[in-house]
Amino acid sequence: MGEIIGRFHPLIVHLPIGMLILAFIIELMSKKKEYLRLAMPLILKVTIFFTILAWFTGWIMPKEGEFDERLVGLHFWFALAVTIITIILYLLYQRRGTKIGRYYFPLFVINMALLSLTGHFGGSLTHGEDFLTKPIGTKKLKKVSDVNSLVIYDDLVQPILKKRCFSCHNAGKKKGGLLMSTHEGLEKGGDEGIVLVKGKANASSLYTRLLLPIEKEDRMPPKGKKGPSKNELKLIAWWINQGADFTSKVGETEKNEEIESILQGYVSSVSKLDATGLEPITEEQIVSFANNGISVFPLSADSPFAVASLARNTDLKKSQLKKLRSITKNITELDLSFTNVDDAMLSVVSSFKNLQKLKLQKTNVSSKGIKHLKSLEHLQSLNLYGTQVDDAALEYLSEMPALNVLYLWQTNVEEEALQEFKLKKPLLSISYKIDDDIFGDARLKPPLITADKDIFEDTLRISLDLNFKNVDLHYTTNGSNPDSTSQKYTGPFLIDKTSTIKAVSIKSGWGTSEIADGLFTKIGHKVAEIRLEEEPNDKYKAKGAKSLIDFEKGSISHVDGKWLGYEGKHMIATIDLGTRKTVNSVVVSALENTSSYIFFPKQIEVAYSQDGTTFTSNNRIDIPITDGPTEPSIKLFLVELDAVETQFLKLSVIGTLKNPDWHPAPGAKNWIFVDEVLID
Numbered sequence: 001m002g003e004i005i006g007r008f009h010p011l012i013v014h015l016p017i018g019m020l021i022l023a024f025i026i027e028l029m030s031k032k033k034e035y036l037r038l039a040m041p042l043i044l045k046v047t048i049f050f051t052i053l054a055w056f057t058g059w060i061m062p063k064e065g066e067f068d069e070r071l072v073g074l075h076f077w078f079a080l081a082v083t084i085i086t087i088i089l090y091l092l093y094q095r096r097g098t099k100i101g102r103y104y105f106p107l108f109v110i111n112m113a114l115l116s117l118t119g120h121f122g123g124s125l126t127h128g129e130d131f132l133t134k135p136i137g138t139k140k141l142k143k144v145s146d147v148n149s150l151v152i153y154d155d156l157v158q159p160i161l162k163k164r165c166f167s168c169h170n171a172g173k174k175k176g177g178l179l180m181s182t183h184e185g186l187e188k189g190g191d192e193g194i195v196l197v198k199g200k201a202n203a204s205s206l207y208t209r210l211l212l213p214i215e216k217e218d219r220m221p222p223k224g225k226k227g228p229s230k231n232e233l234k235l236i237a238w239w240i241n242q243g244a245d246f247t248s249k250v251g252e253t254e255k256n257e258e259i260e261s262i263l264q265g266y267v268s269s270v271s272k273l274d275a276t277g278l279e280p281i282t283e284e285q286i287v288s289f290a291n292n293g294i295s296v297f298p299l300s301a302d303s304p305f306a307v308a309s310l311a312r313n314t315d316l317k318k319s320q321l322k323k324l325r326s327i328t329k330n331i332t333e334l335d336l337s338f339t340n341v342d343d344a345m346l347s348v349v350s351s352f353k354n355l356q357k358l359k360l361q362k363t364n365v366s367s368k369g370i371k372h373l374k375s376l377e378h379l380q381s382l383n384l385y386g387t388q389v390d391d392a393a394l395e396y397l398s399e400m401p402a403l404n405v406l407y408l409w410q411t412n413v414e415e416e417a418l419q420e421f422k423l424k425k426p427l428l429s430i431s432y433k434i435d436d437d438i439f440g441d442a443r444l445k446p447p448l449i450t451a452d453k454d455i456f457e458d459t460l461r462i463s464l465d466l467n468f469k470n471v472d473l474h475y476t477t478n479g480s481n482p483d484s485t486s487q488k489y490t491g492p493f494l495i496d497k498t499s500t501i502k503a504v505s506i507k508s509g510w511g512t513s514e515i516a517d518g519l520f521t522k523i524g525h526k527v528a529e530i531r532l533e534e535e536p537n538d539k540y541k542a543k544g545a546k547s548l549i550d551f552e553k554g555s556i557s558h559v560d561g562k563w564l565g566y567e568g569k570h571m572i573a574t575i576d577l578g579t580r581k582t583v584n585s586v587v588v589s590a591l592e593n594t595s596s597y598i599f600f601p602k603q604i605e606v607a608y609s610q611d612g613t614t615f616t617s618n619n620r621i622d623i624p625i626t627d628g629p630t631e632p633s634i635k636l637f638l639v640e641l642d643a644v645e646t647q648f649l650k651l652s653v654i655g656t657l658k659n660p661d662w663h664p665a666p667g668a669k670n671w672i673f674v675d676e677v678l679i680d
Contacts, residue, residue: 012050012053012054012057013054013057013058013122015050015054016047016050016051016053016054016086017115017119019043019046019047019050019051020047020051020082020086020111020112020115021112021115022043023040023043023044023047024108024112026039026040026043027040027105027108040093041090041093041094044086044089044090044093045090047086048083048086048087048090051082051083051086052083054079055079055080055083058075058076058079059076074117074121075118075121075122078114078117078118078121079118079122081114081118082111082114082115082118085107085110085111085114086111088107089104089107089108089111092104092107147250147263147264147266148249148250148251149249149250149251150249150250150266151247151248151249151250152239152242152245152248152249152250152253153239153244153245153246153247153248154246156235156239156250156266157235157236157239160228160232160235160236161180161236162181164221164226164227164228165180165220165221166180166181168221169181169185174190176190176191176192177190177191178190178191178195183246186206192205196240196244197240198240198243198244199240199241199242199243199244200240200241201236201237201238201240201241204240204244206236206240207233207236207237207240210227210228210233210236211233217627229419229422229423229426230423231262231265231423231426232426234258234259234262235259235262238255238259242254250263262423265423265424265425265426265427266426266427273305273332273354273356273378275304275305278304278305278329278330279304280298280302280303280304280306280330281296281298281304281306281327281330285326285327289308289323289324292320292323293310293313293320294308294309294310294320294323294324295308295309295310296308296309296324296327296331299332299333304330305330305331305332305354306327306330306331306332306333307331307332307333307334307335308324308327308331308333308334308335309334309335310335310336310339311335311336311337311338311339311359312337312338312339313339313340314338314339314340315340316336316339316340316341316345318344318345318348321345321348321349322348324352325348325351328351328352328353328354329353329354330354331352331354331355332354332355332356332357332378333355333356333357333358334349334352334355334357334358334359335359336349336358336359336360336363337359337360337361337362337363337383338361338362338363339363340363340364341360341363341364341365342363342364342365342369343364343365343366343368343369343372344369345369346365346369346370346372346373347372349372349373350372350373350375350376352376353375353376353377353378354378355376355378355379356378356379356380356381356402357379357380357381357382358373358376358379358381358382358383359383360382360383360384360387361383361384361385361386361387361407362385362386362387363386363387364387364388365384365387365388365389366387366388366389366390366393367388367389367390367391367392367393367396368392370384370389370393370396370397371396373396373400374396374399374400376400377400377401377402378402379400379402379403380402380403380404380405381403381404381405381406382397382400382403382405382406382407383407384406384407384408384411385407385408385409385410385411385431386409386410386411387411388411388412389408389411389412389413390411390412390413390414391412391413391414391417393413394413394417394418394421397421398421398424398425403428404427404428404429405428405429405431406428406429406430406431407430407431408430408431408432409431409432413432418430418432444466444468444471444505444506444507444512444513445466445468445505445513446466446503446504446505446513446514446515446516447464447465447466447473447475447489447503447504447505447513447516448464448465448466448516449462449463449464449501449503449516449517449518450462450463450464450465451463451518451520454518454519454520454521454553454636455520455521455522455523455551455553455676455678456520456521456522456523457522457523458496459494459495459496460494460495460496460520460522461492461493461494462492462493462494462495462501462520463492464489464503466505468505468507470507471505471506471507472484472488472489472505472506472507473488473489473503473504473505473506474486474487474488474489474503474504474506475487475489475501475502475503475504476501476502476503477495477499477500477501478499478500479499479500479502479638480502481502481515482502482503482504482515483504483506483512484506484512486504489503495520495522496522497522497680498519498520498521498522498524498584498585498587498638498678498680499519499520500517500518500519500638501517501518501519501520502515502516502517503515503516503517504516519587519635519636519637519638521587521636521638521678521680522678522680523551523678523680524584524678524679524680525577525581525583525679525680526577526578527549527575527576527577527578527677527679528576528577528578529575529576529578530545530546530548530549530573530574530575530576530677531545531573531574531576532544532545532571532572532573533572533573533574534566534569534571534572536564536565536566536571537565537566537567537671539565540558540559540563540564540565540671540673541564541565542561542562542563542564542675544564545573547562547563547564547675547676548564548573548674548675548676548677549676549677550676551676552675552676553589553634553675553676554589554591554634554673554675554676556591556593556632556633556634557632558591558593558596558598558632558673562675563591563673563674563675564673564674564675565598565671565672565673566655566671566672566673567669567670567671568655568657568658568669568670568671569655569657570652570653570654570655570657570672571651571652571653571655571672571674572650572651572652572653573650573651573653573677574612574648574649574650574651575648575649575650575651575677575679576612576647576648577646577647577648577649577679578647579647580610580645580646580647581645581646581647582643582644582645583608583641583643583644583645583646583649583679583680584640584641584643584680585638585639585640585641585679585680586604586606586638586639586641586649586651586677586678586679586680587636587637587638587639587676587677587678587680588601588604588636588637588639588651588653588674588676588677589634589635589636589637589674589675589676589677589678590634590635590637590653590672590673590674590675591632591633591634591673591674591675592626592630592632592633592634592635593630593632593633594626594629594630594663595629596632596671597659597663597665597668597669597670597671598670598671598672598673599625599626599655599656599659599670599671599672600623600625600626600635600637600672601623601637601653601654601655601656601672602622602623602625602654602655602656603620603621603622603623603652603654604620604621604623604637604639604651604652604653604654605617605619605620605639605651605652605654606618606619606620606639606641606649606650606651606652607649607650607652608644608646608648608649608650609646609647609648609649609650610646610647610648611648612647612648615648615650618641618642618644619639619640619641619642620639621637621638621639623637625656625660627660627662628662649679651677653672653674655670655671655672656670657669657670658670
């Protein structure tokens with residue numbers, strides 16, 4: 001129980017921080033607004049309570065050997081100091097105006113400084129000691145003209161690991177006991193053993209965990225964080241298979257055609273402009289261009305290079321662009337944004353051989369016009385935001401050797417084509433949507449599946465809802481996973497049989513949501529009689545076996561008198577349908593409340609018989625055991641059967657019998673709770 005309470009520390013800790021900051025602000029403002037002082041005693045009392053609670057939960061919070069002991073100690077003792085001083089502040093506030101009360105405000109200032117340090121050490125534990133001082137954003141990959149000079153680990157592999165793994169495996173926070181920010185840490189491994197088997201990528205968990213589906217518990221990085229790309233995974237595997245040497249260079253290592261192709265994406269042309277013999281633009285030229293609606297100005301007082309702008313001219317003529325031909329070698333930046341520039345006009349732009357930066361956002365340019373820009377060997381930045389370019393433009397863009405910044409927001413370039421393009425040009429910074437590295441695997445919320453009830457007799461009206469505009473909802477009614485090709489939701493629909501409804505939210509530019517699901521059960525066959533092989537616990541026996549077929553659902557409270565509870569035992573029931581009937585499925589309603597030692601069953605099996613004595617197994621389902629504490633919940637479990645005509649069924653609801661190792665009482669007997677069995 002202590003560990004569970006301790007895990008609330010990250011949730012609680014921000015409240016006293018905010019309360020202390022609020023109290024300090026009120027103290028400063030109350031010098032001019034005395035009435036604010038009326039709130040101080042209450043605020044300080046509440047702050048004391050939550051400060052003590054935060055300190056206590058932090059003290060008992062499981063550290064699991066993952067954090068740097070020095071940082072844990074600093075965070076702990078500074079937090080204790082803040083807690084004690086906050087109590088003293090309250091006492092001194094009561095003595096304001098006295099000799100000792102004069103220490104109130106100076107001590108408050110000291111406490112705010114201590115609070116800042118406490119927060120800093122807490123942040124260092126979770127984000128690394130350099131989380132305040134390290135550069136914002138991901139460090140750009142090294143650009144070279146000869147890829148063979150790159151050190152494989154330092155220049156190719158480490159940047160990938162730093163971006164995806166270091167936040168949880170650094171000197172301040174060693175998740176799973178694994179330190180990845182040093183060579184020694186990688187080779188040593190973590191609590192579960194070594195993660196790097198030199199020469200064998202498929203035997204190295206450093207690599208294999210990156211391949212797991214996102215829903216898997218062991219997948220790294222965990223759910224919510226974006227994993228390496230396909231090419232990045234291939235580079236990691238290649239490095240490991242080649243011996244995982246930390247000093248070897250690309251040119252010293254064997255490479256197949258696939259790796260050679262990937263490495264070519266790390267070659268970048270270094271753009272160097274030749275200013276030999278180039279005269280700076282004159283004042284007369286600047287004035288002349290201005291008279292023609294063109295703004296031209298030099299990059300600096302002593303530079304021959306210049307910036308030209310015709311931005312927001314919606315009546316731009318090709319002849320105006322041609323007026324710049326006399327200084328095409330001088331122009332390194334050209335702004336044509338929010339103009340009527342089209343593909344034909346870009347043929348003029350292609351003559352600006354020293355152009356490094358080109359702005360074409362919100363123009364009439366399409367992929368056909370981008371073809372004219374291929375000859376611009378010095379072009380580094382290209383803004384195509386809000387243009388009509390599509391996938392065809394990517395072919396031309398890939399031929400621009402110096403290009404390192406590209407803006408494609410609100411274009412017709414498809415996500416799939418862009419992802420392939422990114423694999424070929426890993427050094428290219430592309431602004432297309434919200435940065436994946438900031439938000440990880442950005443996803444919509446799944447839709448809400450609603451109905452008046454989950455057990456029905458004739459038909460049931462199902463609704464899907466999501467409070468988010470311009471989102472398509474797609475669903476299935478047969479239990480299969482939905483996607484964009486599944487039935488599109490246009491309004492409430494009816495079901496007339498037991499159905500597993502699954503639904504997703506889909507919006508262009510966003511990741512598909514997780515799958516929402518709901519089981520809705522039709523009352524098919526009335527049960528003539530049901531017998532239990534063993535009676536439930538006396539405390540939780542409801543109305544006995546009849547409680548399983550009375551169509552009265554229990555609540556999330558296991559003491560509401562509607563649940564059958566079995567402690568350390570399985571529930572086995574024999575069901576008599578009265579006459580032979582065709583049975584297609586069985587649904588079992590169960591409760592889970594791990595804090596009360598109640599778990600969903602781990603298996604449900606259905607067998608059938610014609611005489612009620614000899615049973616033949618028909619089907620069973622295996623149910624995963626929760627890997628951590630859960631809120632109380634009720635779930636319907638569907639066992640689909642090979643349609644069989646029978647009178648008798650045997651239902652075996654198999655429990656886990658004992659609490660799992662993560663539970664506060666590992667190994668203790670646990671319960672299964674069942675309240676309804678439905679036959680269709």
